[in-house]
Amino acid sequence: MGIEFECDRCRSIHYVNDGPVAYYALADGRAFFGPHGTGWCSRCRLLSEVEAIPDPEVLQARLVELRRLPDNDASKGMLEHWTTMLDWSRIRKESPRCLRCGSLNFTPLQQTGECLVEMGEEETRPFRHPGCGGVFKVKEVVFAQPMGKCLTADGQRLDHRWDGAFVRWVRRLSCWLAGRFG
Ligand SMILES: [Zn+2]
Ligand SMILES: [Zn+2]
Numbered sequence: 001m002g003i004e005f006e007c008d009r010c011r012s013i014h015y016v017n018d019g020p021v022a023y024y025a026l027a028d029g030r031a032f033f034g035p036h037g038t039g040w041c042s043r044c045r046l047l048s049e050v051e052a053i054p055d056p057e058v059l060q061a062r063l064v065e066l067r068r069l070p071d072n073d074a075s076k077g078m079l080e081h082w083t084t085m086l087d088w089s090r091i092r093k094e095s096p097r098c099l100r101c102g103s104l105n106f107t108p109l110q111q112t113g114e115c116l117v118e119m120g121e122e123e124t125r126p127f128r129h130p131g132c133g134g135v136f137k138v139k140e141v142v143f144a145q146p147m148g149k150c151l152t153a154d155g156q157r158l159d160h161r162w163d164g165a166f167v168r169w170v171r172r173l174s175c176w177l178a179g180r181f182g
Helices: 056-067 073-091 165-181
Strands: 002-007 013-017 022-025 031-033 036-041 046-051 106-112 115-119 124-126 136-142 149-151
Touching (some): 002 165, 013 136, 046 165, 115 136
Parallel strands (some): 022 149
Antiparallel strands (some): 002 136
């Protein structure tokens, strides 16, 4: 599943995957789909899927709660999953990356209602399309099968390479075209 965001000024349309895309393979053989978020990547110059590495303290609190649940297959599975996530969040050294081009330079965004917002020091404010000034709003929720990406614990790609300059340009062009002719 994914979401199309439309800029209310330039009308360009940016598509962001919502389904599981970041598949991590740890050195010890464990593998899992990690969480991800939406961000503005300054290298792609697009809204993009970005890594969202959980805070070990939050994961630990969740594990404490899970251990209180009755012992069955479901709770065992969840315990295993969250333990793996905790181990990963502890061995992870590098900052989160854009899941398209691998850049570390992006602004993490949240969806509030129909609008994309960024966290300030104290408050959240609508995120403004850089160089344009418009605000991104949800246009449509799209049901599509996301393409998974295999990553190491540190977010390096295992399968193939990050989007290069040409692919990033094609993606920007298609956002612009979708706003006009889509
Ligand atoms: Zn715009
Ligand atoms: Zn990027």
